Amino acid sequence: MAHHGEHHYNLEQRFDFTAATKKSIMTVLVIGAILLGIGIVLAMTGGHHEEAGEAGGHAFHWYERLYANLWINNVFFTGIAIVGVFFFAIQFAAQAGWSTPLLRVMLSFGNWLPIAGLLMIATFFLANHDLFHWTHAYLFDQNDPQYDKIIDGKGAFFYWPMEKGTFPVFYIARMVLFFGFWVLFFNKFKKISDQEDQLGGTSHWFKMRSWSAYFLVFFAVSSSISAWDWVMSIDTHWFSTLFGWYVFASWFVSGLSAITLLTIFLKGRGYLEMVNENHVHDLGKFVFGFSIFWTYLWFSQFLLIYYANIPEESVYFIERLSSDVYGGFIFVNLGLNFFLPFLVLMTRDSKRHGVFLKLVCTILLVGHWVDFFLMIQPGTLGHNGGIGFMEVGMFLVYGSAVALVVLGGLAKKNLIAKNHPMLEESYHHHI
Amino acid sequence: MQVTSSVRQPLVTGGKTYHDVTHDISRQVEGKPSLLWFLAFLTAAGVLALGAIALVATLWEGIGMWGLNKTVGWAWDITNFVWWVGIGHAGTLISAVLLLFRQKWRTSINRAAEAMTIFAVICAAQFPIIHMGRPWLGAYWALPLPNTFGSLWVNFNSPLLWDVFAISTYFSVSLVFWYIGLIPDFATIRDRATGLRKTIYGALSFGWDGAAKTWMRYESVSLILAGLATPLVLSVHTIVSFDFATSVIPGWHTTIFPPYFVAGAIFSGFAMVLTLMIITRKVFKLEDYITIGHIELMNIVIIITGSIVGIAYITEFFIAWYSGVEAEQYAFINRATGPYWWAYWSMMTCNVISPQLFWFKKIRTSIVATFLLSLVVNIGMWFERFVIIVTSLHRDYLPSSWAMFYPTWADVGVYLFTFGLFFSLFFLFAKFFPVINMAEVKSVLKSSSEKVVK
Numbered sequence: 054m055a056h057h058g059e060h061h062y063n064l065e066q067r068f069d070f071t072a073a074t075k076k077s078i079m080t081v082l083v084i085g086a087i088l089l090g091i092g093i094v095l096a097m098t099g100g101h102h103e104e105a106g107e108a109g110g111h112a113f114h115w116y117e118r119l120y121a122n123l124w125i126n127n128v129f130f131t132g133i134a135i136v137g138v139f140f141f142a143i144q145f146a147a148q149a150g151w152s153t154p155l156l157r158v159m160l161s162f163g164n165w166l167p168i169a170g171l172l173m174i175a176t177f178f179l180a181n182h183d184l185f186h187w188t189h190a191y192l193f194d195q196n197d198p199q200y201d202k203i204i205d206g207k208g209a210f211f212y213w214p215m216e217k218g219t220f221p222v223f224y225i226a227r228m229v230l231f232f233g234f235w236v237l238f239f240n241k242f243k244k245i246s247d248q249e250d251q252l253g254g255t256s257h258w259f260k261m262r263s264w265s266a267y268f269l270v271f272f273a274v275s276s277s278i279s280a281w282d283w284v285m286s287i288d289t290h291w292f293s294t295l296f297g298w299y300v301f302a303s304w305f306v307s308g309l310s311a312i313t314l315l316t317i318f319l320k321g322r323g324y325l326e327m328v329n330e331n332h333v334h335d336l337g338k339f340v341f342g343f344s345i346f347w348t349y350l351w352f353s354q355f356l357l358i359y360y361a362n363i364p365e366e367s368v369y370f371i372e373r374l375s376s377d378v379y380g381g382f383i384f385v386n387l388g389l390n391f392f393l394p395f396l397v398l399m400t401r402d403s404k405r406h407g408v409f410l411k412l413v414c415t416i417l418l419v420g421h422w423v424d425f426f427l428m429i430q431p432g433t434l435g436h437n438g439g440i441g442f443m444e445v446g447m448f449l450v451y452g453s454a455v456a457l458v459v460l461g462g463l464a465k466k467n468l469i470a471k472n473h474p475m476l477e478e479s480y481h482h483h484i
Numbered sequence: 485m486q487v488t489s490s491v492r493q494p495l496v497t498g499g500k501t502y503h504d505v506t507h508d509i510s511r512q513v514e515g516k517p518s519l520l521w522f523l524a525f526l527t528a529a530g531v532l533a534l535g536a537i538a539l540v541a542t543l544w545e546g547i548g549m550w551g552l553n554k555t556v557g558w559a560w561d562i563t564n565f566v567w568w569v570g571i572g573h574a575g576t577l578i579s580a581v582l583l584l585f586r587q588k589w590r591t592s593i594n595r596a597a598e599a600m601t602i603f604a605v606i607c608a609a610q611f612p613i614i615h616m617g618r619p620w621l622g623a624y625w626a627l628p629l630p631n632t633f634g635s636l637w638v639n640f641n642s643p644l645l646w647d648v649f650a651i652s653t654y655f656s657v658s659l660v661f662w663y664i665g666l667i668p669d670f671a672t673i674r675d676r677a678t679g680l681r682k683t684i685y686g687a688l689s690f691g692w693d694g695a696a697k698t699w700m701r702y703e704s705v706s707l708i709l710a711g712l713a714t715p716l717v718l719s720v721h722t723i724v725s726f727d728f729a730t731s732v733i734p735g736w737h738t739t740i741f742p743p744y745f746v747a748g749a750i751f752s753g754f755a756m757v758l759t760l761m762i763i764t765r766k767v768f769k770l771e772d773y774i775t776i777g778h779i780e781l782m783n784i785v786i787i788i789t790g791s792i793v794g795i796a797y798i799t800e801f802f803i804a805w806y807s808g809v810e811a812e813q814y815a816f817i818n819r820a821t822g823p824y825w826w827a828y829w830s831m832m833t834c835n836v837i838s839p840q841l842f843w844f845k846k847i848r849t850s851i852v853a854t855f856l857l858s859l860v861v862n863i864g865m866w867f868e869r870f871v872i873i874v875t876s877l878h879r880d881y882l883p884s885s886w887a888m889f890y891p892t893w894a895d896v897g898v899y900l901f902t903f904g905l906f907f908s909l910f911f912l913f914a915k916f917f918p919v920i921n922m923a924e925v926k927s928v929l930k931s932s933s934e935k936v937v938k
Contacts, residue, residue, distance in 0.1 A: 150489060203808040210806060255491050273795055281806075292807040294740035294799050338584075349718065353742040360730040361737050365809065475489040484586070 085449025092443030136308025137162025170232030337404030389420030532904025538897020574753020575601025834864020
């Protein structure tokens with residue numbers, strides 16, 4: 054190419070994770086921890102577990118709400134982490150050029166994956182009976198009055214090859230396998246990126262294309278199954294074929310919002326000077342487009358279940374819509390995740406200016422957290438759920454922990470894929 | 485300024501200049517129709533005429549001419565309808581979605597793909613119209629005209645009515661999009677022509693003057709139409725899937741249908757684009773514009789959409805088991821092992837297994853293999869709709885009503901009629917319209933042709 058001399062971008066730039074930044078994130082973490090503490094104390098002392106006791110012989114304990122919160126954030130932030138890796142892989146599979154300076158930003162979210170995996174497995178062992186109805190052995194015992202024929206029918210999906218109601222080998226194996234491979238692919242991508250930085254040439258780009266294709270195949274299967282495992286099986290009787298893609302769409306919008314926010318943050322600090330309003334515009338278009346896509350899936354699932362009105366399916370929405378705790382959040386969910394991004398990001402200018410995107414992407418992160426809240430709490434806590442100190446606190450704790458890990462990972466390596474064969478194209482990206 | 489990375493394949497080979505582009509693409513519009521073209525067109529028109537016999541018989545006698553019975557009340561008609569609508573989707577995907585994603589490789593295939601969309605939607609529209617029995621009344625009812633007189637309401641709760649709105653909107657937008665893209669090229673042909681041809685192409689080109697301002701308007705209209713067409717293309721097959729999924733029939737009522745139908749539609753549409761383009765590039769000697777690189781990229785789209793469809797099949801099967809609903813489980817076991825097992829396994833082989841062959845670079849860059857596999861995918865996608873529709877219906881809730889569907893000669897004939905219609909229209913298009921968008925190919929020539937890249 055003949056145009057190398059024209060640009061004087063610093064290609065060796067590296068994110069400096071300053072003590073001041075760390076301190077602000079730590080402050081949020083501490084505030085979150087305090088709120089969480091208040092929430093726990095309130096739940097332990099106040100509460101209405103006496104009346105819950107009479108409902109179904111199952112007394113409600115304050116820690117169940119803590120577990121449900123752990124699970125919401127495990128699933129939500131796992132999604133953001135894996136979407137970072139997914140979006141990175143998509144850039145190679147689709148031979149995208151515009152996004153080259155943002156590749157390392159996307160990939161950095163994968164740093165959370167190993168921790169997310171450990172947290173997920175630990176939470177499962179800690180809280181299985183309080184999160185997953187199917188973990189109760191009596192459901193599979195034909196002599197027990199609480200024997201459940203439907204759950205018995207699907208028991209093999211969790212327990213195979215062990216006896217149903219014992220140890221869910223198959224379920225745990227999938228969890229380990231998915232996180233294992235996701236981390237493996239993430240490390241592979243990091244390794245090839247490092248080699249490209251050191252050695253140059255185009256061979257790494259071709260190599261990355263192949264690995265991206267393998268990852269996408271694995272992700273296509275694992276993302277759906279993990280949605281069934283980690284979220285759909287909470288409402289053990291209920292089923293929906295669209296659910297895997299629905300969870301993916303929610304993850305994808307959250308991940309895109311996080312990538313956009315991190316990009317704007319880095320630009321604000323003076324990094325990524327080759328990223329201009331055209332690149333930001335493209336990120337905005339992705340957030341806008343996939344918010345509509347999420348709504349499309351939400352609506353498709355809702356409409357078909359509503360229209361056919363088959364009791365075993367419609368119970369899922371009836372349980373939520375008719376609940377004093379969750380009913381309103383259905384509309385909050387649609388308002389934050391559809392109407393707001395749809396109306397605000399409609400114009401070209403709003404997608405090109407950081408201030409709008411900062412606002413919308415932050416709201417979308419909260420909005421999609423609410424989406425997972427609506428998927429997880431009704432089936433685990435019933436009417437004992439809600440959004441209070443515990444929820445807000447736990448969200449802040451997780452969010453700041455993820456920020457620390459992701460930014461820490463980002464600071465270790467070069468911010469720009471300086472030898473990427475399409476870097477030059479991205480300098481000239483005009484839309 | 486446009487910069488193109490060295491790792492990208494050239495989009496135009498053979499060191500073409502702007503003039504070469506004009507010449508190579510206009511020459512078949514300007515030249516006398518070849519013998520080959522005449523033979524091809526006459527064959528298509530012959531099929532059309534032959535199929536018309538079945539169509540007339542159906543209209544004369546009523547749709548009792550078809551093999552439908554009281555258990556299987558929908559079969560070939562709606563299978564063919566969904567199949568044709570699905571094929572249409574690729575054109576919009578290439579012209580609208582790939583435009584939004586700024587994929588330069590779309591420029592040499594978008595024109596023919598959009599034409600294919602329009603013709604496929606016309607073919608699809610035949611089936612609901614014929615199915616009305618008395619189409620001269622049905623069209624008036626479905627629009628819905630009587631509504632405006634306040635005496636009769638159509639059923640707004642029915643997805644079949646939503647289909648009428650969705651498809652007619654989609655057709656209108658596609659037609660406008662396609663035509664606006666044609667205007668600069670018609671003007672090019674006008675400028676090279678004399679006599680009657682100049683008058684005709686002059687009228688078709690709406691007085692295009694090629695001024696900077698005109699081009700600016702052209703580009704903004706294209707973007708607006710692309711933005712409109714993208715949600716429309718999703719809505720069309722979504723609503724087609726609602727025709728089935730809003731019901732309570734096991735095998736039809738499943739929430740994954742909307743996005744899975746859209747993916748399947750793009751899958752079959754790309755196969756049809758490949759079938760048509762491989763022949764067109766050969767006959768009109770356009771190998772430098774529709775390169776192996778284009779074919780490879782389309783094959784990659786086929787792998788992706790075929791795999792999405794495959795995941796949807798497996799998801800449906802799995803959730804049928806997981807749901808614990810007996811009727812649902814039976815519907816799927818019956819599909820795979822019941823009397824229509826051959827249709828199910830044809831679908832699985834053609835749609836899920838065979839496209840995976842495109843993982844091999846040798847196969848996805850081979851013209852012959854691509855052509856054969858594109859036919860295989862088209863067959864597979866026809867079977868997919870047949871499997872969904874007929875196998876779900878033929879086992880009624882009452883075992884005494886269980887039945888099989890056997891197509892009659894009229895079923896086959898009406899399907900042939902749409903084939904004749906489709907290919908007649910496509911051959912007319914290929915002869916009289918520029919099959920490649922000259923203006924848009926020129927816009928990527930500087931940045932993406934072999935001359936510059938090497």
